[in-house]
Amino acid sequence: MKMMMIYLFYCFQASSYTIGPTQPVVAMIGDDIILPCHLEPAVDAGELTVEWSRNDLKPRFVYLRRNGVELLTEQNLLYTKRTSLSVSKLQCGDISLKLSTVKLSDAGTYKCLNVLIPLETTPEKVLTILFFAGSVSSPVIELSTVKNVVLLECESNGWYPEPQLLWLNSEGKLISAEPTKTVRGSDGLYTVSSKVSVEKGHSYRFTCRVQQKNISQIKEAHIHVSGREMVYDLYSFTVTESRVQHIMSPYFYRRSLYGKPCHTSPA
Numbered sequence: 001m002k003m004m005m006i007y008l009f010y011c012f013q014a015s016s017y018t019i020g021p022t023q024p025v026v027a028m029i030g031d032d033i034i035l036p037c038h039l040e041p042a043v044d045a046g047e048l049t050v051e052w053s054r055n056d057l058k059p060r061f062v063y064l065r066r067n068g069v070e071l072l073t074e075q076n077l078l079y080t081k082r083t084s085l086s087v088s089k090l091q092c093g094d095i096s097l098k099l100s101t102v103k104l105s106d107a108g109t110y111k112c113l114n115v116l117i118p119l120e121t122t123p124e125k126v127l128t129i130l131f132f133a134g135s136v137s138s139p140v141i142e143l144s145t146v147k148n149v150v151l152l153e154c155e156s157n158g159w160y161p162e163p164q165l166l167w168l169n170s171e172g173k174l175i176s177a178e179p180t181k182t183v184r185g186s187d188g189l190y191t192v193s194s195k196v197s198v199e200k201g202h203s204y205r206f207t208c209r210v211q212q213k214n215i216s217q218i219k220e221a222h223i224h225v226s227g228r229e230m231v232y233d234l235y236s237f238t239v240t241e242s243r244v245q246h247i248m249s250p251y252f253y254r255r256s257l258y259g260k261p262c263h264t265s266p267a
Contacts, residue, residue, distance in 0.1 A: 019038050019039075019040050019127075027102050028102070029104070029135060030101055030102060031101075031102050032098060032099065032100045033099050033102060035052070035096060035097040035098075035099060035110060035112070035129060036096045037052075037094075037096050037097065037112035037114075038093055038094055038095070038096065039093030039094075039095065039114065041093075042093035043093050044090070044091045044092075045090040045091070045092075045094070045095050045114070046090050046091060047067070047068065048065075048095065048114050048115065049065065049067075049113075049114065049115040050063070050065040050085065050112075050113070050114050051063070051064055051065075051111070051112075051113040051114075052064075052083070052097045052110060052111070053110070053111050053113070054076075054108045054110055054111070055109065055111070056108055057078070057108075059074060059075070060076070061074045061075050061076060062075070062083055062110065063075065063083040063084075063085070065085065078105065079099075082099060082101055083097055083099055083100070084097075084100075085097065086098070095112065097110075097112070102133075104133050104160065104188060106131065107131050108131050109128060109130055109131065110128070110129040110131055111128050111129070112127040112128075112129070113127075132215075133160065134160050134212065134214075134215040134217070135158050135160040135189055136158070136159055136212065136215075136217045137156055137157055137159065137219065138156065138219050138221065139156035139165075139208045139209075139210050139219055139220070139221040140154070140155055140156070141206075141221045142154075142155075143223070143225070145200070148199060148200045148201075149197050149199060149200065150197065150198050150199070150204075150225055151195060151196075151197050152195065152197070152198070152206060152208075152223065152225075153194070153195045154167070154194055154195075154196075154208035155191065155192070156192055156193075156210045156219065157185075157189070157192075158189045158190075158191070159189060159190045159210070160189050160190060161212060162182060162184075162192075163210050163211060163212040163217075164180075164192075164211050164212070165180045165192045165193070165194045165208065165210050166211070167194065167196045167207070167208060167209075168206065168207040169205070170204075170205035170206075175206070177194050177195065177196040178194055178195045178196070179194070180193070181193050181194065192210060194208075203225065203226045204224070204226075205224050205225075206222070206223050207220055207221070207222050208220065208221045208222075208223075
């Protein structure tokens, strides 16, 4: 099963009006996520112009709202029917963007811009978000025999960024294996594979580990080869994931910083 991890790092302009958490957000392909953007002190954003954009796109608008109306004709087609704001939370200055059905192509630099209306003297406040995407899948081990040699091949597809493949023995130590073969598909995702050979007549326990440290993801498959009769068990795939998802909810974030949570009716 393929997954995509999405990392959002927040870089702030010198502004007392736009805030957001600094920790990454992790999501799987197809998930819905929230790109947080809040005004402090909280004001009613019903009369705000709210723009979510990517400068690398034409048109650049991911989401555009002016005078309380969502302008769909200005939106980039890549985001059709996939973006929204919580109308009920606008009264508390929450202009966070909900992005539905996450895709690998959603990676990029996003800007959250708001203009206070009708206070024309108030400058635009911009929050810039660097959006990094990743994808992972579980490895598969296949076994074959050639004369007195047992050949194990591990393969895992659908990774981004490019991962590392390792073979480990029963003690968790690295073992010698053929160099990893890496292929990048037309979809931009990586497939990695590697082989290891052992002699027949002995018992072995091996782990194939595929990891991507930049997105803190590890996937493992385990196999047990036993005895001269070549009895082997392929363990259920063991997934060891480290999800970096420390982002706080808008309610808790606002309360922890300012002591007065913003209460809204359900969206």
